[in-house]
Amino acid sequence: MTRVSPQIRHAVLDRANGRCEYCRRPLRYGISRFHVDHIIPVERHLGSNDIGNLACACINCNSSKSSDIASYDADTRLLTPLYHPRLQQWNDHFVLVDGLITGITAIGRVTIRILQMNASQYDIELRQYLVELGLW
Ligand SMILES: [Zn+2]
Numbered sequence: 001m002t003r004v005s006p007q008i009r010h011a012v013l014d015r016a017n018g019r020c021e022y023c024r025r026p027l028r029y030g031i032s033r034f035h036v037d038h039i040i041p042v043e044r045h046l047g048s049n050d051i052g053n054l055a056c057a058c059i060n061c062n063s064s065k066s067s068d069i070a071s072y073d074a075d076t077r078l079l080t081p082l083y084h085p086r087l088q089q090w091n092d093h094f095v096l097v098d099g100l101i102t103g104i105t106a107i108g109r110v111t112i113r114i115l116q117m118n119a120s121q122y123d124i125e126l127r128q129y130l131v132e133l134g135l136w
Contacts, residue, residue: 004036004049012036016056021085022065023101023117025058026135029126035062039084045069055085060123064115071114073106083111096136099128 004012013034018027020034027034037057040047044067047053057065065082073080083093093108094101101117103109111117118124130136 004054008049008051008054009036011051012054013056015051019056020058020061021055021090022057022061022083022111022115023123024090024096024136025060025123025126026130027056029130032059034058037062037065039086040069041067052086060120061115061117068114071110073110074113075109076106078106080106080110082114083107096127096131099124099126099131101127 013027013036016027016034019025020027022037035057037055038047038049039053039055042048068082070079070081072078083090088107093103093105093111095104096102101112103112127136
């Protein structure tokens, strides 16, 4: 278990503008507090505690991602890294379509599958509702 200081944790959550940096769930509509994710896990993949390796993640994304950093894309069959919130832009890899997060690149597709971003009907309906209210 790798810990980050309370100051770094606060900076990570503040930088995320109140959203999970993977599924974009707004913090205020989360079912639990947000987590600080090591994008590249420290022990298994030689990541660091540097703020450039940290991301704000909802419990669903954080627990599904675990120590994964890549997987095989179902379309290309190529080993593909997961989305990296510090190095990439969300809109370059994902699009929201009627509540479903849809991958528009191999990175997006792999990340959606590994993080199970569309596994919960509740999450899909929450996104639809937030879009309708202009809160997405
Ligand atoms: Zn999330």
